Amino acid sequence: AGGTAAGGTAAGGTARGGAALNGAALRMAGRPLAAHLRARAPQLTRRVVARLLAELPVYAELPQEEVAGDIAGIVQHSLRQFADVLERRRPAGPEEFGRQRDSAALRAEEGVPLDAILTAYQIGAAMAWDELAAGAEPADLPAFQEALGYFLDFQRLLISSVSAAYLEVRQILDSQEHGGRHALMTALMTGETAGHRPAPRYAVLALAFAPHPDEAGAGQRARIAARRKIRRIRTVLDEVADEPAFTALDSSGGTALLPYSAGWDVLHDLVARAAKCADVPVTAAAEITGPAGIPAAVAQTAEIMDLVRRAGRPPGLYRLADVLLDYQLSRPSGALPGLAALLAPLDRKPELLRTLERYLACDLDRRATGAALHVHPNTVAYRVRRISALTGLDPARPGDLQLLHAALIARRALP
CATH class of the missing domain: 3.30.70.270 (Reverse transcriptase/Diguanylate cyclase domain)
Structure with missing residues (x-):
């Protein structure tokens, strides 16, 4: 129905055009829709705003003067704008949503989430349509379809205009914020914080x-x-x-x-x-x-x-x-090469070096080491004996254990 109504080339569109040219008002439930919506706009605006405050916490947090001013004003403007569409029986154009775009830009600067703004417009639209369609009878089906086409087209353009304006402003603000945050992070990491206001800790x-x-x-x-x-x-x-x-x-x-x-x-x-x-x-x-x-x-x-x-x-x-x-x-010192050299005999035995690292990490537990290396604990015991024979250092001796730890750290610290 929306596509036919907006196109103006199908049978419904031709009929609407002819009716508009003849000055016939679009009527439903025995009343002219445009005049009815204009007459009900003030009361409907109050109901819409009350529902926004009740259902959307972010709107309830806005200053009361803003709610009664800009928010209520844009609700009533949109209602009267759609009444104009119904009166002339012609879809709105994208250029007609300037006030909604300006309002969305303000909400973006205030940090109101986009989903809350779009929800607010959907709530207002649903309440307006309920008002228009109230009391419609089967005989009103042609008028109902034509009005619904205008309604869907109006909503599409409205949501598109609001979203584009909001995202444009947020992109600018986010870019500025990102630039400022990037500059502060760079200043903090270089120690040049003059002109910035860092946190105390x-x-x-x-x-x-x-x-x-x-x-x-x-x-x-x-x-x-x-x-x-x-x-x-x-x-x-x-x-x-x-x-x-x-x-x-x-x-x-x-x-x-x-x-x-x-x-x-x-x-x-x-x-x-x-x-x-x-x-x-x-x-x-x-x-x-x-x-x-x-x-x-x-x-x-x-x-x-x-x-x-x-x-x-x-x-x-x-x-x-x-x-x-x-x-x-691992700090640079003349002792590092000497410590690392203690494990030089294991250079050609990588399985022994891996076993030593895991054995020390597992606190000399053969079973845990074997599980980590996927070998039998007896294999671990054999390898530890080989390590002792090659290096002259026995992990079972406290002094040698400290040297083995230090030698591994030194090996990791050297290129």
Whole structure:
């Protein structure tokens, strides 16, 4: 019905055109529709606005003068505009929705969600149609079909105009906000915060994400899965931060600065929730500091993350306190090459080196090591004896155990 009414070339359209030229008013339930809608517009506007305030919380939060002014005004304008369409029996043109576009732009600047705006127009449209169609009888079917065609066409143009105006303004605002946020993040990471207003305290995170199974391949599905993973993790970061987090993330991880006043326990929960929401393992290195300490914290968390990765530690949150020995032993010094050389006899025995790493990580538990390496515990015992014979260091001796730990860390620290 809508397509025929809007086209003007089908039989209904021809009839409407002829009727309009003859000055006949479009009538339903014994009354001229245009005159009836104009007469009822003030009362209908009050009812529509009351329903918006009752059903859409975001409208109830607007200033009362704005509701009684711009909101009520645009409702009544739209009702009278559609009455004009019914009177001339001709569809509206896209250029006739300037006031609605201006109103949508204001709502965009105020941060009113687009879905709430479109819902408001749909509520008003439904109430207007109920008013027009009330009391219609079978004999009114031709008029009903013609009016419905105009109604659907009017709604299509209205929603299109409102959405376009809203999105145009939001794109400009988001671009400005993104530029400002990017500039502040850059300033924080370089320590040049003059002219900015940073938060008093930040949680600095280096993040690493495992790939989601849906990211396998190079097609559209993989790209969508990667964006979805990043979006979900950003949502969790924003929920924990005092205000929206600053992030530089890709599908493998990145850096996040969270304006932050909570404690470490909340950060531990954040990493667990991010992993659950994104459905991938998440590893994070973190430090809490003021704005002046952010550049050093960014560098330090990156080093902590590197140590965690090299050591093959499980996903989760890590602080400097969790890797103190690794951190200190990996600092450049003349002792590093000597420590690393302790394991040189294992260079041609990669299975022994892997066994040593896992054996130490499993606290010298042969069964756990065997399960991790998919070998029998007796095989682990044999390999440990071979390691001792080749290096002269026995993990069962406390002093040798410390040297073996230090030697592994040194090997990871050297190129």
